[in-house]
Amino acid sequence: MISRRHFLQASLAASALLGPAASGQWGRLAAQQRLSQGDLLDFDTFGNVTLIHLTDLHAQTQPIWFREASVKLGAGDARGQPPHLVGADFLDHYGLEQTSAMAHALTHLEFEALGRAYGRMGGLDRIATVVNAIRADRADALLLDGGDTWHGSLPALRTKGQDMVNLMNALGVDAMTSHWEFTLGADRVDRIVSGLPFAFLGQNIFDTDWNEPVYEPYELFERGGALVAVIGQAFPYTPIANPAWMFPELSFGIREERMQAMVNEVRAHGADLVVVLSHNGFDVDRQMAARVEGIDVILTGHTHDALPEPLLVGQTLLIASGSNGKFVTRLDLDVQGGQMLGFRHRLIPVFADAIDPDPEMAALVAAERAPFADELAEVLGHTDSLLYRRGNFNGTWDDLICTALMEERDAEIALSPGVRWGPSLMPGDPITREDVFNVTAMTYGAAYRREMTGAEIHGAMEDIAENLFHPDPYFQQGGDMVRVGGLGYRIAVDKPMGERITGLSHLASGEPLDMDRAYTVAGWASVTEGTEGPQIWDVVSDFIRKAGRVSVPENETIEVVTG
Amino acid sequence: MDTIDARPRVRVPRTASPGEVVQIRTLANHPMENGERLDADGNRVPRHIIHRFVCTFNDETVIEMDIEPSLAANPFIEFEAEVPESGTFHFAWHDDNGDVYEATADIEVA
Amino acid sequence: MKISRRRILAVGSAGLVVTLLPLPASAATEADELIARFTDGATPGEGPLTITAPQIAENGNAVGVEVECPGAKSIRILAPANPNPEVCTVHFGPLAGSHRLSTRIRMAETMDVIALAEMEDGSFVQASARVRVTIGGCGG
Numbered sequence: 081m082i083s084r085r086h087f088l089q090a091s092l093a094a095s096a097l098l099g100p101a102a103s104g105q106w107g108r109l110a111a112q113q114r115l116s117q118g119d120l121l122d123f124d125t126f127g128n129v130t131l132i133h134l135t136d137l138h139a140q141t142q143p144i145w146f147r148e149a150s151v152k153l154g155a156g157d158a159r160g161q162p163p164h165l166v167g168a169d170f171l172d173h174y175g176l177e178q179t180s181a182m183a184h185a186l187t188h189l190e191f192e193a194l195g196r197a198y199g200r201m202g203g204l205d206r207i208a209t210v211v212n213a214i215r216a217d218r219a220d221a222l223l224l225d226g227g228d229t230w231h232g233s234l235p236a237l238r239t240k241g242q243d244m245v246n247l248m249n250a251l252g253v254d255a256m257t258s259h260w261e262f263t264l265g266a267d268r269v270d271r272i273v274s275g276l277p278f279a280f281l282g283q284n285i286f287d288t289d290w291n292e293p294v295y296e297p298y299e300l301f302e303r304g305g306a307l308v309a310v311i312g313q314a315f316p317y318t319p320i321a322n323p324a325w326m327f328p329e330l331s332f333g334i335r336e337e338r339m340q341a342m343v344n345e346v347r348a349h350g351a352d353l354v355v356v357l358s359h360n361g362f363d364v365d366r367q368m369a370a371r372v373e374g375i376d377v378i379l380t381g382h383t384h385d386a387l388p389e390p391l392l393v394g395q396t397l398l399i400a401s402g403s404n405g406k407f408v409t410r411l412d413l414d415v416q417g418g419q420m421l422g423f424r425h426r427l428i429p430v431f432a433d434a435i436d437p438d439p440e441m442a443a444l445v446a447a448e449r450a451p452f453a454d455e456l457a458e459v460l461g462h463t464d465s466l467l468y469r470r471g472n473f474n475g476t477w478d479d480l481i482c483t484a485l486m487e488e489r490d491a492e493i494a495l496s497p498g499v500r501w502g503p504s505l506m507p508g509d510p511i512t513r514e515d516v517f518n519v520t521a522m523t524y525g526a527a528y529r530r531e532m533t534g535a536e537i538h539g540a541m542e543d544i545a546e547n548l549f550h551p552d553p554y555f556q557q558g559g560d561m562v563r564v565g566g567l568g569y570r571i572a573v574d575k576p577m578g579e580r581i582t583g584l585s586h587l588a589s590g591e592p593l594d595m596d597r598a599y600t601v602a603g604w605a606s607v608t609e610g611t612e613g614p615q616i617w618d619v620v621s622d623f624i625r626k627a628g629r630v631s632v633p634e635n636e637t638i639e640v641v642t643g
Numbered sequence: 644m645d646t647i648d649a650r651p652r653v654r655v656p657r658t659a660s661p662g663e664v665v666q667i668r669t670l671a672n673h674p675m676e677n678g679e680r681l682d683a684d685g686n687r688v689p690r691h692i693i694h695r696f697v698c699t700f701n702d703e704t705v706i707e708m709d710i711e712p713s714l715a716a717n718p719f720i721e722f723e724a725e726v727p728e729s730g731t732f733h734f735a736w737h738d739d740n741g742d743v744y745e746a747t748a749d750i751e752v753a
Numbered sequence: 754m755k756i757s758r759r760r761i762l763a764v765g766s767a768g769l770v771v772t773l774l775p776l777p778a779s780a781a782t783e784a785d786e787l788i789a790r791f792t793d794g795a796t797p798g799e800g801p802l803t804i805t806a807p808q809i810a811e812n813g814n815a816v817g818v819e820v821e822c823p824g825a826k827s828i829r830i831l832a833p834a835n836p837n838p839e840v841c842t843v844h845f846g847p848l849a850g851s852h853r854l855s856t857r858i859r860m861a862e863t864m865d866v867i868a869l870a871e872m873e874d875g876s877f878v879q880a881s882a883r884v885r886v887t888i889g890g891c892g893g
Contacts, residue, residue, distance in 0.1 A: 288815065289670055289719075290654070319811040320889030331811055543888050555809060557889060607889065664850035677859070679836050704846025706854070711839035713832045715815040715857035722843075723850030 085395050091422040092392055115181060115198065115434040121213045126424035127414030128304030129353060130218040132211055135226025135381035136403035136501070138260075139236035139244050140518070141445045143200035143432030144503035146404050147468040148386075150188040153573055153642065156551030158363050163385030163400055174388050185406060185429040186386055192466055192506060198431060202405030204247055204445050205437035206430050210408045211251060212438060218412075220303050224310060225256035226381030226401070227359045230272070231263060232501050234517035235452050240264055243448040245272055250444050255279040255299050259315035259322075259359045259382060263523045266327035281312020281357060283342050284335040294330060297342050306353055306415040309346035313339065313358040315382055321558035323524050325609040334364065334554055336372060343374040353415045355379065362400055363553035369393035376420040377411065384470065384500045388427050397423060404503055406430060456514040461624040463511055464631040468504040469519060472548070473571075473640065474563045476632040477502060477519050481616070482565025483632075484623035489529045489613075491602035492588065493537065494565030498544070498558075499605075511624050513617075520604070520617045527604045527613040534595040538581055541569070546577040567593065568637035587637060644691045644740035649673055653734055655748035659726045663752075667698065667705075668721045671736050671744060677712035693718055693744075695737035701730035728752050784833040784867060791829060791869055792877045800878030802828070804868040813860045813886040821853040822878065825870040828854060834864035860886050 154164030165173050167187050176183050184194035185201060214221050229248060230241030241264050248256075255278055261269055273280040273295070283297035298311040316334045319327070343354055354376050358365050361382040369378055370393055377397045386402030390411075397420075401409040407427050414422040449456060469475040474482070482494035502519035505511060532540075540562070547557040561571070570583035584593035593599075604616040624630060654668040671693065678690030692712055698705040705724040724732070729752045736744040788797060802822040810816045820828045820843075830840040843854045858866070865881040872878065 288812075289717075290668065291719075291817070317809070317811075317889070320809070320887060324812060333807060333811065540888060546885075547887060547889065555885065557809065557887065677837055699846075700848050703848045704844075705848045705850075706846055707844045708854075709842045709844075711841055712837040713835045713840040713859045715859050717815075719855075719857050721855035723853060725848050725850040727848075 085392075088392055088395060088397070088420070088422070091424070092390065115431055117209070117435050120428060120431060120434055121210060123214075123217065123410060123412070123426055124424065125217045126412035127422065129306055129308060129413045129415050130214060130221035131355065131377065131379070131409075131411040131413070132214055132221050132223045133226065133379045133399055133401045133409040133411065134207065134223065134405075135359075135379070135401050136228040136384050137225075137244070137405050138228055138232030138403065138501040139230065139241075139521075140202055140233065140404045140503065141204040141235075141243075141247065141449070143203040143206070144404060144518075145195055145200055145506055146202070146406055147188050147191045147466065147470060147504040148186060149471040151471045151473060151640065153472055153549070153640070154363065155549045155556070155573070156553070158366070158553065159642075162387055162391055163362050163383065176388070181431065182388060182429060185431075186388065191468075191504075195506060199433035201432055202430050203432045203437065204251070204405065205439075205442035206432050206435040207405055207408055208251055208438035208441035209435050210428055210430060214410050222254045222301060222303065222308065222310070223252055224355070224357045224379055225253045226357055226379055227256055227258040227314065228260045228381070228403075228501070229256065231260035231522065232518065233521055234456060234514055235449055237517065237521040237523070238452060239448070240268055241272060245276070247441070247444055247448060249277060250441065253278050254301065255281055255310045255312065255357060257281050257312035257314050257357050257359050257381075259318055262318055262327045262330070263322050264326075265523070266330055269327075279310075279312075281310065282314035283311055283338055284316060284332055285314050286331045286335075288329050288331045291331070297338075298346055300346065300349060300351065304415070307349070307351050308353045308355060308415070309349070309351035310355045310357050311339070311342050311346065313356055313360055315359040315361075316364070317557040323607040323609065325607075326523070334360070334368070336368060339368065340372045343372060347374055347418075352418045353377070353413065353420055361553075361556065362398070363556060365398055366391070366393055367553045369396040369398060377413075379409075386427060390423070390425050399425070401427065404501065456512065458513040459510040460513060460516065460621050461511050461627055462629045463505050463507065463509055464629055465507050465633065466504060467511075467632065469502040470500060472498075472560045473638050474635040476634065477504070478563035479565065479635055480630060480632050481519070481620055482563060484620045485527060485602040485604070485616075486565050488619045488623050489527060489602035491529055491566075491600045492586065493532075493567055493599050493601045495601060495603035496563040496565070497605040498548075498560035498562050500559055511630070513621060516617050516620050516624070520620060522605060524606065524611065525604055525616045526606070526611045527602060527616045527619045528606055528611050529600065529602045529613060531598040532601045533598050534584065534593040537567070537593065537599065537601070538584060538595065541581045542578055545571060545573070545580045549573045549580070564638075570639040570641060572641040574642055583639070644689070644738075646740070646742070647673055647738060649693075649736060649738070649744040651734065651736055651744045651746040653732070653746050653748050655732055655750060657749075658751045658753065661752050662725060662727055664723050664725050665750070666721065667724055667732070668719070669696075669698075669734060669746075670717060670719050672717055673736075673738070675712070675714060675716045675718065679712075691739050693736045693738055696720060697735045697737075698722070698724070699733045700724055700726060701728070705732070726750055726752055784831070784865070787831060787833055787838055788867065788869060788879065795877055797869060797877035797879035799880075800870065800872065802868055802870045802878045802880040804866060804880045804882045806866055806882040806884050808883070809885045809887065810860055813862075815857040816860050816866075816884060817855065818858050818866060818882075819853065819855040820868040820870075821851065822868075822870040823852050824872055825852045826873055827871045828852070829869045829871075830856075830858065831867040831869065832858055832860055832864060833867060835859060835861045860884055862886050
């Protein structure tokens, strides 16, 4: 008898044939200026269930540039494995053609040149076109939102997420999970959730008093004659990575045992397919897939990875659908008698110039933006270099923000959070107020100024590095490495905590960082209640207005050592 | 020491079968000042905690707890009790200030 | 990023001191001395005692800890790196339905939380669980 895993591997081989071959074709088509909507959405409907996965939109409703990471090191067993391959290694692994459309969408290589050829990606009106096209093939396709949806832009900040709630309701979401949503405050989340026409899921969200579940753990859907269970998993370290004082009565955590219990419970209810809609992050999901039995599909999120084909862990498919609206995943499944027998998958790149905007969604988006139109459009200056953030260490956007902090707040050293969100800007682009909010908008954006000793700075960096490079994924708790301004350092990522960060130098003086001396440090995104200071977007805007034009070279003051 | 509105709360099943082991969960509001904290003026805030917790059933002891300053604020205590017959659980939290916060819960055994 | 003066104050408000680096080697010795105080010098053995705690604390001011030891008269919980290392001691009475206790404790820094059970025969058994306390705060 052929095992189920064999079926899945056969499906994977078929999927691999479809994906990259097609993407290679898009490359050539694009060169002929014919990257078309039909090519991007082409899909032979398969099986009886369709999942549509969208995650980590970060409130990006407009087409954007988004340069993927050039440094995305995994720790422990994940090193050298997807999703930690970048650039040419990524193309080799997936058989993608250099300079193809998918190569541009999925890697940092020749970002500017290829970006000029292929154009921006994303836009909620284009996403609506993709979703509508999938629904035309299968009307009852499930649209699942992995969270980080109500946060990350000026309109979302000003409306406390209401713009995104309205737009996602119009898109027709069937279930979602969460992370940054909670930075709106627990009361605001509860108010929104009470009015949502779909399930807000989180099997791992408990109250801090009685340690009892707060939100629905799962939702059951009848689709194609199969009972589909969708279990939600919110970001386990939300109270560590973000300000717990904004949701003091909530506790998160991985809660693997309850995940297993929920899988068992939905199976007992007769679920034929078990889907986990997760905001764990890819490596945590990979480990959870290996430890929790009975999950068919994990729709991963949080770490913003995009993979052109599923990764099979045992009999569980891991799907990675990127971020910021760049991609929509379509996953067609053949589900029979309590088993997932096969799949067909496509990571659909949302090339904004090739996919027509859906007029209804375009109008809704425009209406949500209208109250802020003047401010969004304000041009603060121009950039002569590529501005990006994504990656383990300082990107050029981060260096610009750190420089602004040091200049505007008169500080010797700057610290900026290693969040993964924030679109890029191309050389020559104007920098608008909207662009600055896209990389800074948050409900705790006060730019503090304080004194820290060299030893305190070093200790903090070691602590954060441990959260990023701990070899056990269950210990990895948040974003990328803290971005630093005015500091150089060497990081040996595979050393134990306390020994990773060496060679700290105060760049302005050229001297080693004095462990005993107090330095003035400016930063933002403190998770501490009552942090005071001007909002970071105003600090950065002021700096850019004064500078007029900015040019930020690649950071060369951080040395990364592996092994 | 300040008076505390401890609002003791307990969760106990209403019914059980003879000899059944039931789960009991308790919460009380209390800052559990551990004597180390400095106030805004830099003065040490004196120790003020719940130092003892006792649960009995029909006057027989279920558990007794001696509590020290490293127990978290708003003490949460969860344990199991065996219920041989119908009766009443009695809970007492003993404050450093001499106050005793009490709660009771009836359970019917059939 | 959570690096700010309020971070220190926030944890300090529970009377704790933030230490970001791992315990010095001497901490193990201090823990041993602490244990010896409660066992009258006897070295605890291994037994049916389990201690369950999260690998990472969401909030060092309230970390859920569960201890269980069939056959124990009492179980003591210690947080050796705290300024006040003693947490609590539970004594099981005749109507205890199990030899289990679940509660929440304060943790000033990353450490091994220790459970120490006194058995019916007066012997002691020991178990510990490592809990990481982090400054966190890098969003994602």
